[in-house]
Amino acid sequence: MADQVQPTADPPDARRARVRTAELAVTGVLAAFITIYIVVRIARADDTSQRMLMLQYGLAAVCTLAIFSFLYRENPIYRFFEHVLVGLATGYFVGIEVVNVIIPNWWNKMVGAKGAPAEWSWIIFPIIGLLWYFQLFRNPRWNWYSRIPIFFFMGYGASLAYKGFFNLMFGEKGQVMDTFRAVLPFTAVGAWDLINNLIYVAIALLVLSYFFFSFKHETNPLLRRSAASGRYLMMIAFGSIFGTTVMGRMSLLIDRLYFLYHTWLGLPG
Amino acid sequence: MAANFFEIMERLDRRWIYLTVFVALSIPFFIPIPLRIEVMPECKDLHERIEEIKQQNEKDPDNAKIVLISISWSANVQAECWPQHEAIAEHCLQIGVPFAAFSFISPEGPQFGEYVLDSIKRRWEGIKDEDFNSDDEELREKLAPLKRRYDRMGKNWREIQYGVEYVNWGYKYMDLAALMTMISDLYGIFPEDYKGAPLQDFPMMKQVKGFVDCALIVEITGSGTLLTWVMYVTPQSGSDLAFACTGVMAPEAYPYFKSKQIIGLLSGMDGAAQYEKLVGIKARGRKGMESQNLAHLWVILMVILGNLSFLYKRKKDRDDSKK
Amino acid sequence: MWRRIFISILTFVAGLYFFFEYVMPRESGLTDIMPEIGPRVIIIGVTAIFLGMINLTRMHLHKVVRRRPGWYNSLACIIAIYVMFLLTVLQYFFPKTAWVIHTYDTFFQYVRIPLDATIFSLLAYYIASAAYRAFRIKSVEATVMLAVALFVMLGQIPMGQAITRWLPETGYLSWFRLENIKLWIMDVPNSAATRGILFGGMIGTLAMSLRLWLSLERGSFFDAEV
Numbered sequence: 001m002a003d004q005v006q007p008t009a010d011p012p013d014a015r016r017a018r019v020r021t022a023e024l025a026v027t028g029v030l031a032a033f034i035t036i037y038i039v040v041r042i043a044r045a046d047d048t049s050q051r052m053l054m055l056q057y058g059l060a061a062v063c064t065l066a067i068f069s070f071l072y073r074e075n076p077i078y079r080f081f082e083h084v085l086v087g088l089a090t091g092y093f094v095g096i097e098v099v100n101v102i103i104p105n106w107w108n109k110m111v112g113a114k115g116a117p118a119e120w121s122w123i124i125f126p127i128i129g130l131l132w133y134f135q136l137f138r139n140p141r142w143n144w145y146s147r148i149p150i151f152f153f154m155g156y157g158a159s160l161a162y163k164g165f166f167n168l169m170f171g172e173k174g175q176v177m178d179t180f181r182a183v184l185p186f187t188a189v190g191a192w193d194l195i196n197n198l199i200y201v202a203i204a205l206l207v208l209s210y211f212f213f214s215f216k217h218e219t220n221p222l223l224r225r226s227a228a229s230g231r232y233l234m235m236i237a238f239g240s241i242f243g244t245t246v247m248g249r250m251s252l253l254i255d256r257l258y259f260l261y262h263t264w265l266g267l268p269g
Numbered sequence: 270m271a272a273n274f275f276e277i278m279e280r281l282d283r284r285w286i287y288l289t290v291f292v293a294l295s296i297p298f299f300i301p302i303p304l305r306i307e308v309m310p311e312c313k314d315l316h317e318r319i320e321e322i323k324q325q326n327e328k329d330p331d332n333a334k335i336v337l338i339s340i341s342w343s344a345n346v347q348a349e350c351w352p353q354h355e356a357i358a359e360h361c362l363q364i365g366v367p368f369a370a371f372s373f374i375s376p377e378g379p380q381f382g383e384y385v386l387d388s389i390k391r392r393w394e395g396i397k398d399e400d401f402n403s404d405d406e407e408l409r410e411k412l413a414p415l416k417r418r419y420d421r422m423g424k425n426w427r428e429i430q431y432g433v434e435y436v437n438w439g440y441k442y443m444d445l446a447a448l449m450t451m452i453s454d455l456y457g458i459f460p461e462d463y464k465g466a467p468l469q470d471f472p473m474m475k476q477v478k479g480f481v482d483c484a485l486i487v488e489i490t491g492s493g494t495l496l497t498w499v500m501y502v503t504p505q506s507g508s509d510l511a512f513a514c515t516g517v518m519a520p521e522a523y524p525y526f527k528s529k530q531i532i533g534l535l536s537g538m539d540g541a542a543q544y545e546k547l548v549g550i551k552a553r554g555r556k557g558m559e560s561q562n563l564a565h566l567w568v569i570l571m572v573i574l575g576n577l578s579f580l581y582k583r584k585k586d587r588d589d590s591k592k
Numbered sequence: 593m594w595r596r597i598f599i600s601i602l603t604f605v606a607g608l609y610f611f612f613e614y615v616m617p618r619e620s621g622l623t624d625i626m627p628e629i630g631p632r633v634i635i636i637g638v639t640a641i642f643l644g645m646i647n648l649t650r651m652h653l654h655k656v657v658r659r660r661p662g663w664y665n666s667l668a669c670i671i672a673i674y675v676m677f678l679l680t681v682l683q684y685f686f687p688k689t690a691w692v693i694h695t696y697d698t699f700f701q702y703v704r705i706p707l708d709a710t711i712f713s714l715l716a717y718y719i720a721s722a723a724y725r726a727f728r729i730k731s732v733e734a735t736v737m738l739a740v741a742l743f744v745m746l747g748q749i750p751m752g753q754a755i756t757r758w759l760p761e762t763g764y765l766s767w768f769r770l771e772n773i774k775l776w777i778m779d780v781p782n783s784a785a786t787r788g789i790l791f792g793g794m795i796g797t798l799a800m801s802l803r804l805w806l807s808l809e810r811g812s813f814f815d816a817e818v
Contacts, residue, residue, distance in 0.1 A: 064707075156633075207787075233781065244536060520783075569742060
């Protein structure tokens with residue numbers, strides 16, 4: 001909100017130049033300080049493996065600080081490292097699929113490595129898989145072929161949904177079973193448990209009524225009220241999610257600070 | 270005065286807020302805050318289940334079951350999932366329940382599984398054998414959970430025996446068909462471990478045919494993988510499922526905890542810290558909770574300030590419109 | 593037109609096995625052939641893996657060749673893709689070659705992991721900023737949400753729990769300890785509301801699956817002339 005209050009027009013040229021110079025100066029000083037620190041740590045290390053480790057820690061710290069620089073504003077250093085990350089992530093992903101999946105699960109089986117009989121019929125599966133690559137063609141005439149594997153996976157995924165749905169909802173410990181089992185008085189342990197179970201079922205049904213679109217909510221007073229209370233009750237779930245999200249997000253930053261302070265700067269942990 | 274304060278706050282550049290976050294979270298790294306972690310039932314249940322598996326394995330060693338850790342996390346959520354993984358792995362190693370790790374969604378998973386074990390080994394290097402029988406009662410009490418490993422293995426307690434105590438199955442691109450295959454036939458999907466050694470040859474894998482022989486599957490994740498297990502795997506394999514997830518996802522997992530579709534639940538760093546307390550270690554989870562304290566108080570303060578400022582502005586707008 | 597019919601039939605047939613595997617009795621033997629199907633389906637899926645790499649390379653190469661603004665970043669991206677790919681493959685085949693393992697480790701553990709983790713850690717700053725600017729009691733719903741969030745936040749940190757630590761650990765009064773209030777919120781109202789949302793969502797998913805399986809789905813992707 002305050003962002004909207006901030007002046008959106010560019011500051012005058014002179015001021016902008018001053019800010020830019022200050023930014024460059026601060027960046028330069030920080031870079032010099034970090035470089036000196038890394039060099040000193042490497043020089044003071046005991047042996048080659050320690051020196052290597054100090055260099056690696058330094059590299060990791062530079063990466064961390066480079067990304068943090070985005071908080072000040074978008075800048076070329078951040079953008080560079082962002083591209084590097086995209087590259088490394090893609091390269092690693094493809095590499096690991098090759099060595100962990102394609103080689104042991106296909107190649108070794110097909111050529112019969114490690115004493116197993118060769119099964120040359122396995123050649124057919126990557127050939128079917130190659131149809132994915134028609135995605136690279138812009139021409140619909142060719143691009144069309146890539147739909148064969150896409151819809152194959154879609155078809156089997158969609159039909160699997162039934163199995164999953166019934167397991168999830170009506171299985172032995174299924175969600176629906178559990179909800180309504182809970183109201184039976186003999187399943188409760190004590191009065192407090194029974195009250196909780198009743199509250200539970202009531203909330204679940206009220207929230208469900210919010211998703212009940214077979215009747216118009218406006219014309220049906222009962223549904224209107226239950227849907228409205230369902231909306232309030234859903235806020236409890238969203239509030240809990242916000243509460244735990246704060247913890248989750250802060251953890252991510254604490255992890256980086258832990259690295260910077262303990263691992264890199266060597267504060268006692 | 271108040272007017273000035275709220276107006277300044279409204280106009281405040283968000284970078285100042287960022288700076289205060291950085292400072293607030295940094296303080297506990299310089300001034301440690303003593304904490305008492307309360308262990309909640311979700312966490313205790315998981316701990317008890319692993320202890321139970323140990324007892325079952327001792328009673329029936331020919332039919333020994335393993336714990337399976339599914340590493341569905343990666344660098345982006347390592348802050349929460351690493352300590353969870355470390356605490357659970359430490360527990361299995363302490364009491365001697367064989368455990369395997371694998372990943373079907375995160376290609377980096379198996380590599381992280383190794384890093385976590387390295388971190389456990391590094392921590393163990395700081396503990397001397399004499400410490401287990403030290404005169405210092407506090408120290409002895411602190412090391413009591415780990416002493417179970419020392420008593421069992423003697424001088425070699427620091428060595429993690431690959432293939433006997435722990436195996437890393439590796440990563441596979443996995444769709445549901447493959448995951449369901451693994452319920453009864455693991456080796457069709459994982460012929461080798463992550464380094465390329467035949468998986469079936471490892472001693473702890475001799476009795477394992479698939480998920481059916483995993484007494485407990487612990488899904489550690491930052492993604493929505495819970496339903497995959499609950500919908501397609503555990504009803505058929507009969508394994509228990511425990512869920513260790515990022516804080517964001519924990520509230521959504523409670524219905525499954527209630528229905529016993531999951532038997533234990535670790536929620537983010539808090540869950541990890543609770544488990545660390547149960548297994549008697551102070552690693553990234555409990556250390557991180559010190560900063561969490563200030564971070565939470567700081568966020569609560571921000572919410573209160575934001576709302577005061579909002580109420581002030583609304584009152585001012587109403588007064589202005591009356592005029 | 594024939595293509596669309598072909599795709600519809602393919603989608604339907606692809607789903608038949610899993611449908612019957614679920615609805616038919618165990619004696620039908622359909623479940624027993626699952627180990628034959630799973631490993632093969634993996635291969636069809638994994639073949640697509642190079643698609644992303646090719647697309648990314650093509651896009652960035654275009655920028656480099658045309659010297660578009662920021663082309664040097666694109667160059668770094670392309671180099672990173674192939675260096676990391678090579679290192680990942682090499683470390684599998686040469687696990688004992690020191691330089692391979694060191695270089696791989698440096699790129700993976702000390703560049704890729706810190707970058708990835710740090711990008712996500714920026715969210716901590718944003719949620720703090722959002723707590724101040726966006727989380728306001730503008731309506732009854734927002735107030736309910738805020739109150740619950742405050743209880744949950746206080747209940748999950750030791751300092752918050754310390755506020756009510758003077759209450760006994762057992763008995764009725766223990767219910768009012770903050771960690772127990774948080775547990776109750778999570779276990780009862782939150783869990784019930786989430787279950788309500790789940791029921792609504794799953795019924796939608798089931799209907800959507802049926803539409804996809806029977807090729808009844810409409811939309812730009814499904815209606816495009818093929």
